Amino acid sequence: MFSKACEYAIRSALLVASHSLKGERVSIRDIAEESDSPMAFTAKIMQQLAKGGILYSVQGKHGGFEMSKEQMQTTRLSRIVSLIDGDKVFTGCGLGLKACNALKPCPLHNQFAVVRNELRQMLENTTVLDLTLDLNNGQTFLKR
Amino acid sequence: MFSKACEYAIRSALLVASHSLKGERVSIRDIAEESDSPMAFTAKIMQQLAKGGILYSVQGKHGGFEMSKEQMQTTRLSRIVSLIDGDKVFTGCGLGLKACNALKPCPLHNQFAVVRNELRQMLENTTVLDLTLDLNNGQTFLKR
DNA sequence: CTCTAACAAGACAAATTTGTCCTGTTTGAA
DNA sequence: TTCAAACAGGACAAATTTGTCTTGTTAGAG
Numbered sequence: 001m002f003s004k005a006c007e008y009a010i011r012s013a014l015l016v017a018s019h020s021l022k023g024e025r026v027s028i029r030d031i032a033e034e035s036d037s038p039m040a041f042t043a044k045i046m047q048q049l050a051k052g053g054i055l056y057s058v059q060g061k062h063g064g065f066e067m068s069k070e071q072m073q074t075t076r077l078s079r080i081v082s083l084i085d086g087d088k089v090f091t092g093c094g095l096g097l098k099a100c101n102a103l104k105p106c107p108l109h110n111q112f113a114v115v116r117n118e119l120r121q122m123l124e125n126t127t128v129l130d131l132t133l134d135l136n137n138g139q140t141f142l143k144r
Numbered sequence: 145m146f147s148k149a150c151e152y153a154i155r156s157a158l159l160v161a162s163h164s165l166k167g168e169r170v171s172i173r174d175i176a177e178e179s180d181s182p183m184a185f186t187a188k189i190m191q192q193l194a195k196g197g198i199l200y201s202v203q204g205k206h207g208g209f210e211m212s213k214e215q216m217q218t219t220r221l222s223r224i225v226s227l228i229d230g231d232k233v234f235t236g237c238g239l240g241l242k243a244c245n246a247l248k249p250c251p252l253h254n255q256f257a258v259v260r261n262e263l264r265q266m267l268e269n270t271t272v273l274d275l276t277l278d279l280n281n282g283q284t285f286l287k288r
Numbered sequence: 289c290t291c292t293a294a295c296a297a298g299a300c301a302a303a304t305t306t307g308t309c310c311t312g313t314t315t316g317a318a
Numbered sequence: 319t320t321c322a323a324a325c326a327g328g329a330c331a332a333a334t335t336t337g338t339c340t341t342g343t344t345a346g347a348g
Contacts, residue, residue, distance in 0.1 A: 001145060001233060004306065007240035014251055027324065036241075041307045047326065060315025061323045077252070089145060096151035097180075097286075107158055107275040107284040108221070111266050119259045131251040140251040142241075148336065171294065185337045191296065204345025207294045 006084040009045050011035040011142055013080055016055050017067045017132040018142075025064040035142050045084065052083045054128075072129035081123060090120050150228040153189045155179040155286055157224055160199050161211045161276040162286075169208040179286050189228065196227045198272075216273035225267060234264045 002010075015035045019026045028046065032039035046065060050057040054075050055067040081089065093100035094112035102109070134140045146154075159179045163170045172190060176183035190209060194201040198219050199211040211219075225233065237244035238256035246253070278284045 001236070001238060002240075004240065007238075010252070011239050029324090038307055040309075043325075044307090044327085050325095057325060058315090059313075059325050061321095062316065063314080063324045065325090092145075094145060094151075095155050095286075096146075096148065100285075105284050106286065107279050108154070108270075109284065111270060115259065115263045115266055118262050122255050122259055126252070126255060135251050139249075140253065141244075141248050142239075142250065173294090182337055184339075187295075188297085188337090194295095201295060202345090203295050203343075205291095205293045206346065207344080209295090 002081060002089070003085050005041075005045055006081055008035070008037045008042050009049060009080050009084045010077065011037060012042055012046060012065075013049060013054055013067070013075070013128055014131055014135060015142060016065045017072050017128050018135050020067040020069075020072070021132060021136055025058060025062070025066045027064040031065070048084060049080070052079075054080060054083070067128070069129070072132060073127055075128045076124050077126045077128070077131075078120065078123035080128075090116065146225060146233070147229050149185075149189055150225055152179070152181045152186050153193060153224050153228045154221065155181060156186055156190060156209075157193060157198055157211070157219070157272055158275055158279060159286060160209045161216050161272050162279050164211040164216070165213075165276060165280055169202060169206070169210045171208045175209070192228060193224070196223075198224060198227070211272070213273070216276060217271055219272045220268050221270045221272070221275075222264065222267035224272075234260065 012031050012035055015031055016026055019030075026034075028039055028043045031037065031046070032042050035042075046055075046057065049055050050065070053071075055065055055071060057063070057065050078090075081087075093106055094108045094116075095106045097106045100106040100109055131140070135142065156175050156179055159175055160170055163174075170178075172183055172187045175181065175190070176186050179186075190199075190201065193199050194209070197215075199209055199215060201207070201209050222234075225231075237250055238252045238260075239250045241250045244250040244253055275284070279286065
């Protein structure tokens with residue numbers, strides 16, 4: 001469904017948000033450990049998230065990553081997904097056809113459009129803050 | 145969403161079914177051409193489909209692939225998907241966590257389960273015959 | 289019987305994704 | 319001022335997926 005990179009991106013973003021809500025800044029090392037992600041690879045992804053304005057990176061000693069309340073409220077999962085994976089998952093043909101659309105639909109077009117739309121709406125309606133609150137309440141978990 | 149291999153598998157299966165409904169057997173060459181798939185790669189996938197009982201392969205001169213009406217009626221897309229891609233797409237965690245379940249859910253677990261379930265049901269309720277009839281009616285298309 | 293068209297299957301190659309390592313830069317603190 | 323902790327970024331490496339090639343086998347037709 002999502003690429004590994006995208007999975008790490010979402011997990012890391014939620015982890016940063018979780019710590020930021022508690023007033024803590026997090027290092028790559030902690031992110032990797034607490035969200036079970038490969039450190040160096042995740043570091044690259046954090047750069048993308050920072051460049052994309054999903055969160056802030058702070059350099060230097062005691063640096064790390066943090067997220068403002070506003071970022072948590074305005075960042076929807078769909079944004080992270082399209083930033084990392086592009087929007088093929090939202091718009092691409094289920095059977096991989098280049099020219100599949102309502103006028104010249106592939107055999108699965110209509111059925112697939114329903115599901116894909118559901119996915120898109122779910123991701124658009126879910127903010128980082130939403131998920132982070134559950135996480136900090138102990139209702140959901142990021143590490144096995 | 146699906147792997148390339150799986151996309152080719154579905155496209156090829158529908159193409160074979162489409163021809164079989166007209167009483168024709170199809171060669172790998174024709175499948176590759178008519179469904180815009182790489183020939184040798186698709187050949188491997190056809191072997192998997194044949195081994196999986198999705199369709200028949202006939203060797204020798206004038207050989208090729210064909211599908212019985214019964215196969216078209218009983219083969220649901222979910223079967224092809226799980227045969228080629230496994231059922232990670234139906235059961236895997238959206239954030240890639242190994243131990244994500246209702247008891248210890250990831251932050252996206254509940255929202256994701258809804259969408260994934262919708263996808264699964266759609267694929268389980270769609271038979272090859274359903275899609276092939278539309279295809280042969282000219283309502284849907286396999287080639288760009 | 290032989291030839292040819294077609295699938296079977298394994299080895300190989302290319303491309304993409306995933307992951308690592310190393311060097312440089314930034315910044316706080318002693 | 320210097321040191322150390324942390325991110326930035328490029329080069330590299332491994333793994334997976336995608337795709338190709340070559341050889342063998344099958345079976346119909348002359």
